[in-house]
Amino acid sequence: MTRLLSASLVAGLAAAALTVASAPHALAQTSPAKVDPGTYKVEPSHTQIEFSVLHMGFTNFYGRFTDASGTLVLSPKTPYASKLDVSIPVNTVSTTSDKLNDELKSPAWFDAKAFPQIVFHSTRVVLAGKGAAKVIGDLTLHGVTKPVTLDVHFVGAGINPLDKAYTVGFRATGEISRSAFGVKTYVPMIGDAVQITLSGAFEKQS
DSSP states (O other): OHHHHHHHHHHHHHHHHHHHHHHHHHHSBOOGGGSOOEEEEEOGGGOEEEEEEEETTTEEEEEEEOOOEEEEEEOTTSGGGOEEEEEEEGGGOBOSOHHHHHHHHSTTTTOTTTOOEEEEEEEEEEEOSTTEEEEEEEEEETTEEEEEEEEEEEEEEEEOTTTOOEEEEEEEEEEEEGGGGTOOTTTTTBOSEEEEEEEEEEEEOO
């Protein structure tokens, strides 16, 4: 009897684990054509902007920005008409070192006091396969504006069960030369090429 109860308990726990594991996939649909059109607002709690540079040729060193704001005008039937505007507070930069965080905010690097925001404004959207697009736009960083191309991939969309907001998510990647934006400290000892990854969540407004 004890063995039977133990087996039933194990089976029940396994079933519960499978249900939890599969639940997130049931929350969002992954067909970009079925996404609701309209204006979306950046959901800052689940939007992250990460960057990485080659550190002295040894390792890829990572950092992050948070508290992004902005809007996404989404047009699934005419993707080229979609628009993205994102603003990122420089003061939110963080790494694994508190000392480095302060240094990155200083005039030697991002100069958060003089240039408090990093801004991206899209100018063109080009389809690059199902659920993928190249988003071309102007990036303003450290007081310099340069064209940048982001490779964007649709992740999923649906009703967020926690706040009941219709949410859409994308992952965007790109690369910039930091020296082109006037951030030249320790180049080339610290890499000039910066890899950017944006994991964006957007909540529908209208």
